[in-house]
Amino acid sequence: SQTIHQWPATLVQPVGSPLSLECTVEGTSNPNLYWYRQAAGRGLQLLFYSVGIGQISSEVPQNLSASRPQDRQFILSSKKLLLSDSGFYLCAWSVASWFPNTQYFGPGTRLTVL
Amino acid sequence: KQEVTQIPAALSVPEGENLVLNCSFTDSAIYNLQWFRQDPGKGLTSLLLIQSSQREQTSGRLNASLDKSSGRSTLYIAASQPGDSATYLCAVRGDGTQGGSEKLVFGKGTKLTVNP
Numbered sequence: 001s002q003t004i005h006q007w008p009a010t011l012v013q014p015v016g017s018p019l020s021l022e023c024t025v026e027g028t029s030n031p032n033l034y035w036y037r038q039a040a041g042r043g044l045q046l047l048f049y050s051v052g053i054g055q056i057s058s059e060v061p062q063n064l065s066a067s068r069p070q071d072r073q074f075i076l077s078s079k080k081l082l083l084s085d086s087g088f089y090l091c092a093w094s095v096a097s098w099f100p101n102t103q104y105f106g107p108g109t110r111l112t113v114l
Numbered sequence: 115k116q117e118v119t120q121i122p123a124a125l126s127v128p129e130g131e132n133l134v135l136n137c138s139f140t141d142s143a144i145y146n147l148q149w150f151r152q153d154p155g156k157g158l159t160s161l162l163l164i165q166s167s168q169r170e171q172t173s174g175r176l177n178a179s180l181d182k183s184s185g186r187s188t189l190y191i192a193a194s195q196p197g198d199s200a201t202y203l204c205a206v207r208g209d210g211t212q213g214g215s216e217k218l219v220f221g222k223g224t225k226l227t228v229n230p
Contacts, residue, residue, distance in 0.1 A: 006157075041222070042222065043118070043203075043219075043220040043221055043222040043223070044158075044203070044205075044220040045220075046217050046218065049217070059217060088155075090157055090158065092158075101163075102148065102160050102163050103148075103160070103218065104160065105150075105157040105158040105159070105160075106157050107156060107157045108155070108156065108157045110155065
């Protein structure tokens with residue numbers, strides 16, 4: 001069966017510090033991968049998605065970036081965090097297919113920027 | 115731009131009651147609609163996915179309906195239990211036509227509390 005992992009589970013970082021969140025998927029090959037952010041009082045917002053190694057699409061301009069160094073690894077990064085980067089970050093995967101299908105979400109990372 | 119609205123934002127019911135959660139979307143050019151459950155501090159669990167050509171989907175005590183032309187979906191929960199307490203999120207996937215995006219757009223959710 002497929003599983004998706006995220007770490008760390010929680011993170012408290014000062015403003016201006018760098019960020020690296022990791023997501024890995026097991027039990028499937030060539031998945032589509034997604035990064036979402038859930039901020040207080042707002043719905044989930046798609047940040048990045050990837051259909052293959054090195055292929056990243058950005059949905060929202062911001063100081064965040066994403067990379068996919070391996071088939072089942074997706075990394076969210078920032079060089080300098082802002083207060084507004086605080087939120088709950090969720091990674092998701094779906095089967096790569098010509099038609100959209102169910103996305104499966106990881107346990108999330110709670111990021112607090114102080 | 116697709117917008118998804120969920121009403122009510124919060125709902126509290128006694129155990130055993132049947133209930134309906136509502137979701138509306140502004141752009142009817144969707145490929146599918148999905149209902150998720152989110153427990154506090156946790157990720158999302160997919161409950162039901164309805165393709166645009168379908169009218170409803172059922173799973174156990176859950177039934178989701180879709181009226182694409184009117185931009186509405188409902189999630190019906192029968193015989194609610196305290197374990198159903200969670201936030202329920204609705205999300206639509208655009209079909210990419212008419213310049214719309216194919217990404218998944220989420221509502222803000224309905225927080226459900228089922229009291230024993």
